[in-house]
Amino acid sequence: MKMIARNFMILTAALSLAGCASMNVFKDSSAEPPAASMAQPDLPPVEPTTLSAAQIKSLLNGKSWRWTGSKFTGVTLYASDGTSLVEISGKGTTGGKWTTKDGQLCESFAPLPGILPQGVPMTCQPFSGSAGTYKAGSATFTLAS
Secondary structure (H helix, E strand, O other): OHHHHHHHHHHHHHHHHHHHHHOOOOOOOOOOOOHHHHOOOOOOOOOOOEOOHHHHHHHHOOEEEEEEOOOOEEEEEEOOOOEEEEEEOOOEEEEEEEEEEOOEEEEEEOOEOOOEOOOEEEEEEEEEEEOOEEEEOOEEEEEOO
16 A cells, blocks of 8 residues: 555656646756747838928028039039029039929029039829928938028
8 A cells, every 4th residue: 555655656746747848847047048939020121201392491491501422522502583503512513493392392402513514304203202301312311501
């Protein structure tokens, strides 16, 4: 009888320990969690805000904007009468005209020897952005004054 009681106790203890092991109570809680559980979910990229014609006009009108393009940098003053004064860093100054459409800035430029020998006819580029940084085509704009 003592043998049966002893075997019963050993069997009970073994089953109890097996149950605890499946509950991960023996797992080291100070260990780093697996990298997969720490991975951030894939978030969609933040798209720049597309602006209405009135919003673009309000942003640009009467202000100078510093821009960086694919080939040049400079500053453009957008006058309220639809004209602009464009200074291309280290290259010179020219004039132009500007207007807006929903989501677009349209500009033309007078000739500038060596850079724009024939000028640029009125061309519209997508215009978007927020928080003081805007994009017109491939150029990035920030407020100069």
